[in-house]
Amino acid sequence: AFQPFPTFARGNDEWPRGHARNYGSSDTCVQVTVLGASGGIGQPLSLLLKLSPLVSKLHLVDIKHTLGVAADLSHIDTTSTVKGFTTEKDEKALEQSLTGSHIVIIPAGVPRKPGMSRDDLFNINASVVRDLVTACACFCPKALIGVISNPINSTVPIAAEVMKLSNVYDPKKIFGITSLDLVRSNTFVAELKNLDPADIEVPVIGGHAGKTIIPVLSQIKPSGICFTDDEAAKLIHRIQEAGTEVVKAKAGTGSATLSMAYAAARFTFSLCKALKGEPNIYEWAYVASNIVDCLSHFSSKLLIGKDGVAENLGNGDLTKKEQEMVNNALEDLQKSIEKGVEFVKKSA
Numbered sequence: 001a002f003q004p005f006p007t008f009a010r011g012n013d014e015w016p017r018g019h020a021r022n023y024g025s026s027d028t029c030v031q032v033t034v035l036g037a038s039g040g041i042g043q044p045l046s047l048l049l050k051l052s053p054l055v056s057k058l059h060l061v062d063i064k065h066t067l068g069v070a071a072d073l074s075h076i077d078t079t080s081t082v083k084g085f086t087t088e089k090d091e092k093a094l095e096q097s098l099t100g101s102h103i104v105i106i107p108a109g110v111p112r113k114p115g116m117s118r119d120d121l122f123n124i125n126a127s128v129v130r131d132l133v134t135a136c137a138c139f140c141p142k143a144l145i146g147v148i149s150n151p152i153n154s155t156v157p158i159a160a161e162v163m164k165l166s167n168v169y170d171p172k173k174i175f176g177i178t179s180l181d182l183v184r185s186n187t188f189v190a191e192l193k194n195l196d197p198a199d200i201e202v203p204v205i206g207g208h209a210g211k212t213i214i215p216v217l218s219q220i221k222p223s224g225i226c227f228t229d230d231e232a233a234k235l236i237h238r239i240q241e242a243g244t245e246v247v248k249a250k251a252g253t254g255s256a257t258l259s260m261a262y263a264a265a266r267f268t269f270s271l272c273k274a275l276k277g278e279p280n281i282y283e284w285a286y287v288a289s290n291i292v293d294c295l296s297h298f299s300s301k302l303l304i305g306k307d308g309v310a311e312n313l314g315n316g317d318l319t320k321k322e323q324e325m326v327n328n329a330l331e332d333l334q335k336s337i338e339k340g341v342e343f344v345k346k347s348a
């Protein structure tokens, strides 16, 4: 049987053997729309989605260049159909692409350049996310929405506020995609301990910027992987600064795109599986949450079901040091959340 991407193999039995399974009835159609599909993340993400039998219809939306990307991908001999929509010249593009969508993934916006923090992107990306989620509220209010555009710690609260303004807010359905932090953590731990990354699962909680990225080394699976204090400190620092490592290496041409596309594809496939009724779909993502007092949003372990977050499984038992890291992140997270909420209030 055709296996779209064997290199996606994970240690658990979902990758890649899961692709050969029967995901619900044959008429279970999943329409995924990518907003920002011509970009550095959007293009490889769309390619990975096109390769998967979990996606039936793929709608690609961008300001420009989308028709070329869609024509190119549409020649790939997998069963999903691909359609491109260009918002610059077609005022119906958002309506036509979003209507009927079950999942919307948003990598639209500008990426970092060397010396920039994710928060420096706020001025541009806040309005991009606000406007695109407003369109989702109008044309696919029940869709599961995955936000990639940074700063995630603010853009996800922005998405929530926009949905509230349109009276269609469902806190279970908006996700800030933090999967790249988990992917990086798995890789770095595997490198350090000379293990296969496919066998490793490192939980990452909190948010998606600097010290709000909190790897929970005490809960790594499989258990029994130990770190000296020095190893742990260096590892945590590398995970928190991994995005900047890529921004520096790309020297002004952008931030992580290929690894992000992989991470977002993995997350999107989990949403697809959940929509198709597959049980035991677990992910970490930045969502509306009451796991931490005083914060409206936080990333922790989630059970995903047909309607989005079925259960927030929280942070598990944290060590004293890990709890300190959470405490140290509270102020930054709070500020980022407030900034997003204020932005929508001001522009309403």
Ligand code: NAI
Pocket: 035, 036, 037, 038, 039, 040, 041, 042, 061, 062, 063, 064, 087, 107, 108, 109, 110, 111, 112, 121, 125, 128, 131, 132, 147, 148, 149, 150, 151, 152, 177, 178, 179, 180, 181, 208, 254, 255, 256, 257, 260
């Ligand atoms: P890019 O600039 O290569 O692509 C962004 C695309 O969005 C462009 O094609 C642009 O035309 C499009 N776009 C902008 N405004 C739009 C609108 N209103 N409607 C439709 N399309 C629009 O940027 P790249 O590298 O793909 O990064 C995208 C975003 O993802 C950035 O904000 C970046 O910071 C973020 N990112 C998030 C990560 C995460 O872990 N969540 C990791 C890496 C990047």
